[in-house]
Amino acid sequence: MLSAFKQFFERAVIGNSVSSLTRWGKITPRPVIRRMQEDAFRRMVRRAARHQKFFVDQLHERGLDALKIRRPEDLGDIFTTPEDLISRPPEDFLCRPPQAVFETTGTSGPPKRIYFTYDELEHSARYEAAALWENGLRPGDRVVCAFDAGYWVSSWVTFLACKHLGVFCSAIGKPQPRELYSRMGIYRYNVIVADPTWLVSLSEIAEKEGSFPLKFIMAAGDRMTDVYRNYVQGVWKAPVILGYGSTEAGGGIGMECRRGRGYHVDEFNFLFEIIHPDHEGYGELVMTTLSRRTEPFIRYRVRDVTRFLEEPCPCGAPLRRIDMIKGRRDEMVVMGAGNMHPAIFERVLHDVEGIGENWQVAVRQEGLRDVLEFRLELTNGIEPRRVEQTISRNLETRYPEIWANHVCGMYRLAFKFLPPGTLAQGRKPKRLVDERVG
Numbered sequence: 001m002l003s004a005f006k007q008f009f010e011r012a013v014i015g016n017s018v019s020s021l022t023r024w025g026k027i028t029p030r031p032v033i034r035r036m037q038e039d040a041f042r043r044m045v046r047r048a049a050r051h052q053k054f055f056v057d058q059l060h061e062r063g064l065d066a067l068k069i070r071r072p073e074d075l076g077d078i079f080t081t082p083e084d085l086i087s088r089p090p091e092d093f094l095c096r097p098p099q100a101v102f103e104t105t106g107t108s109g110p111p112k113r114i115y116f117t118y119d120e121l122e123h124s125a126r127y128e129a130a131a132l133w134e135n136g137l138r139p140g141d142r143v144v145c146a147f148d149a150g151y152w153v154s155s156w157v158t159f160l161a162c163k164h165l166g167v168f169c170s171a172i173g174k175p176q177p178r179e180l181y182s183r184m185g186i187y188r189y190n191v192i193v194a195d196p197t198w199l200v201s202l203s204e205i206a207e208k209e210g211s212f213p214l215k216f217i218m219a220a221g222d223r224m225t226d227v228y229r230n231y232v233q234g235v236w237k238a239p240v241i242l243g244y245g246s247t248e249a250g251g252g253i254g255m256e257c258r259r260g261r262g263y264h265v266d267e268f269n270f271l272f273e274i275i276h277p278d279h280e281g282y283g284e285l286v287m288t289t290l291s292r293r294t295e296p297f298i299r300y301r302v303r304d305v306t307r308f309l310e311e312p313c314p315c316g317a318p319l320r321r322i323d324m325i326k327g328r329r330d331e332m333v334v335m336g337a338g339n340m341h342p343a344i345f346e347r348v349l350h351d352v353e354g355i356g357e358n359w360q361v362a363v364r365q366e367g368l369r370d371v372l373e374f375r376l377e378l379t380n381g382i383e384p385r386r387v388e389q390t391i392s393r394n395l396e397t398r399y400p401e402i403w404a405n406h407v408c409g410m411y412r413l414a415f416k417f418l419p420p421g422t423l424a425q426g427r428k429p430k431r432l433v434d435e436r437v438g
């Protein structure tokens with residue numbers, strides 16, 4: 001029974017339209033998905049053990065036999081890390097000649113270079129198309145995609161996803177928001193795909209000068225706080241749907257549905273693990289690519305912190321969900337105030353008047369005590385004392401447990417005010433840093 005269903009599914013994936021792929025994605029029972037993942041994982045491990053130098057070295061060092069590996073846990077501490085991709089030559093990961101390369105930058109250091117073939121990009125786009133279809137995208141709609149192009153993969157995959165659906169699409173890179181705004185009416189776009197901060201800038205123009213009727217907005221590429229999301233939805237009177245992806249994943253990892261919380265993840269092309277979970281289930285996301293042949297990743301450490309949402313989604317789809325990304329693994333700091341992550345400070349600072357959008361929170365050490373230092377840029381000559389009071393009050397009311405640790409002397413609060421522009425950083429600013437030594 002399982003294998004008959006699986007064959008059915010595979011035929012649907014290979015041969016049929018995006019709408020039927022979406023339907024199969026919704027009705028495939030979980031045990032079948034699990035079984036398909038296990039089979040694909042074993043195939044992927046065996047293939048990498050034949051063709052990928054990096055993985056061969058890892059197995060060899062630990063004396064492991066690829067034929068005996070059935071599940072991710074069987075690999076023990078073998079992972080592929082972003083640092084591996086940077087420090088070793090691409091040939092160590094490539095299993096066949098590539099046809100395309102994309103890059104992704106982290107908070108610091110050189111870019112990671114990820115290689116694909118054309119058919120892999122098309123494949124990834126089919127699954128993004130299925131997720132967009134599920135969210136209501138149909139032929140006749142007009143999409144404008146303002147994801148950064150350059151060496152980033154997302155713009156291309158979204159363009160190809162629209163191609164699969166036969167949907168009109170302009171993939172325009174990331175222009176000044178006004179450049180798009182001036183063309184909204186000309187091209188009658190009714191779906192916008194872009195990153196959260198850029199969308200906010202576009203929405204500020206639309207709020208002043210008038211919006212256009214939209215079916216929905218898809219945002220991805222960075223975290224989007226509820227404040228931003230509510231603002232953008234309010235301006236356009238259209239739902240904002242969040243997607244989650246990466247260049248390493250070759251595009252989408254997951255997307256929201258209209259019914260439940262979190263992202264439904266693409267379990268047909270990835271096997272996900274959450275490692276080192278805390279008591280709430282939050283840990284680092286790890287993914288194994290199940291369908292990539294050019295540069296497969298076995299247990300790639302995504303470095304994002306999230307958790308699985310175990311209860312079934314109201315939409316009925318069998319694909320597992322992960323919660324909103326809580327932060328980058330390298331931005332989590334354990335200190336006297338508790339487990340700190342950047343999302344906490346976004347929530348504390350977003351509505352504080354008189355501070356610029358560049359900010360940083362540092363954990364320092366003074367003697368035996370932790371210091372939580374807010375580094376801020378003042379924008380309109382507001383009195384620093386007032387900013388300090390507002391931040392303390394926000395921390396107290398929004399995170400009583402963190403505040404309680406302050407009251408009992410587990411850490412000290414400090415504020416540092418800097419001239420505007422001092423904190424301007426790269427594409428992904430490091431919001432929370434640990435500067436304690438030893």
Ligand SMILES: [Zn+2]
Pocket residue numbers: 257258259260264313314315316317
């Ligand atoms: Zn759902």
